Amino acid sequence: MSATPIQIDPADKTIPLQVVPLGPDLFKKVPLLRRFVGTRSFQFLLIFPNLVFFYILILAGIFGHPLGNVNSSIVLIWILWWFLLITLLVPIGARVWCAICPLAGPGEWLQRRSIVKFRGFEKPRGLNKRWPKPLRNIWAQNFGFLGLAVISGLLVTRPIVTVIVIGGIWVVATLLMLVYRRRAFCVYLCPVSGFQGLYAMVSPLALRSRNRAVCKDHKPKTCMIGSRERDDSPFGYACPWFEFIGDMDRNNYCGLCMECLKGCTKDNIGLYWRGGNMDVVLEGRDEAWKAFIMTALAAVYAIVLLGPVGTLKDWANAPSSGSWGGFALLAAAMVAVTLVVLPAIYAPFVEASRRVTGKVVEFRDLFVRGAFGLVPLGLAAWIAFSIPLVLVNGAYIAQVISDPFGWGWNLFGTKYVAWNPVGEGWIPLIQALLVLGGLTVGIIKTHRALEPLFERTRQATRAMIPLAGFLTLIAVAFFVVFVG
């Protein structure tokens, strides 16, 4: 049998993306869903109850009991919300949290001079400036998240610190929305946004153009700049996330606000359920480093917070223990491990990968693409870290629902639910299985990410062997932390 090799133009330096197959279009399967998300009030209906809920939590943080375990601001945010976000919302719903986030909603309403009603997209309130070009990446988010990680020992145990951080994000988001265009804060600055974008890649849910040619030929690009054209459906604002659905092929920067749907005059947008298919291409060093940061932090948190070493807990809890020197050391170690040590361990594996394939690929390209393996593996590690929080501390959730401020109320009769861990004997096994799953998916999907780099898939497989070694090494490190 004769075969024609795939022709690759050596002069073409652009690397093609991996085409990810899309599954059924949920908008076609469930027309009611399409109608609901297409209404102007869709996002408000999600954000408003969430805003009220977070407002109560902020009040609880300010006026409630200073002990985290009996204060809803700590228990409902750092145990319940975090668990739901990292185990369900992001892995299944991609950035659906961004669509319902209460912190960005008010700023957007101010920008639009309206909460629900369409008041035109041409003249938003505020300075409407463009986000500075050098900052159009997720480095600021990387450093922001790392900054929060450094103080996480205080953040997740002290209500007032939680209030300051969340309130601070809310104030900065609102102010920046009056200075910069659309959701520049969410795209480039929000520390919670960066890792959601990264892990949204694995989500089976994907909002995409049904037919790219239609988008390409549609000169007005109403989804991107806003629309007044349609009489039979609500008008739409420009995509708050600066995306053009016509060439969007990853979940990373789509906030699922469905604004493009309202602006699309061609009914050319689908919400796809793609099953096990996922976006596999990291596009820059900022994204690769986000993967390093998240993976390393999962291990650091598991060691410091869930581990048996009292000294590390003293360092993380410096205001109580007085170990400020230890706190500084821990902070420095966190920064070093996430930004330098893990990438430095990874780099020789990338070089080995290059060498076994005859150095036909640039180191930088292989470095960035190969780092995708850390996305499923890191997410699995975060889920493994978060599961004990709920299985063990579920009783605290029931308690604070009846007494959100820790003032002794018993609103729903659950104030005195006894602390009783559930299924805690199975936690190490669950954690090991999660890491194993993350490793396997990471290897298979990284192979996918590498394929477009090489002329032959055999080369991609060969390149994958050292990278699989690296991922296995990281998985073993997680095993030692979780089950050793």
Place this chain on the structure above:
Amino acid sequence: MELLTDDRDIRRAGWSRLTVLVVIAGLAIAGTIGGVAWGWSSSSPTVREIHITARQFAYDPGIIRVNRGDRVVLHVESADVTHGLYVDGYGVQGKVTPGEDLTLEFVADRAGRFAIRCSEVCGTFHPFMTGKLIVEPNLLLPGAIGLAVGGAAGAVLWAGWSARREEKARWEEQ
């Protein structure tokens, strides 16, 4: 660059590597599990009395190692405030106030790694006041490592095989 255009070539290349990798993975699994099991079998059940000091927000010692079948007697005292001690998987639980001793006794009949947690709210870092009980042989660790090595080898082979199959289908279409 050699092109693999025949089903048999693809299978042969895949299977030869598969054989090597599976053998390595199998040796890794067998070696680690066998080593741990041998180490464990050389010890016999005994009574293990362990003194633990609970303080905000750690146990000292933080890691306790026993063998499966051992009768474990924990003598717990508190160095500061009221603490609790709960052993995951065993359901053993008690409360200790400063100046008093708490004694907990159980037979370590389940091997593996189990967290020890404070069961009394004792301060800001209470949810993270944890220790570790390891009941040998903790086969989950070498088992997981062995599975990871074997799984990684299998994942590379599977990814390569499915990609080559797709590549072949593309050629045939062209």
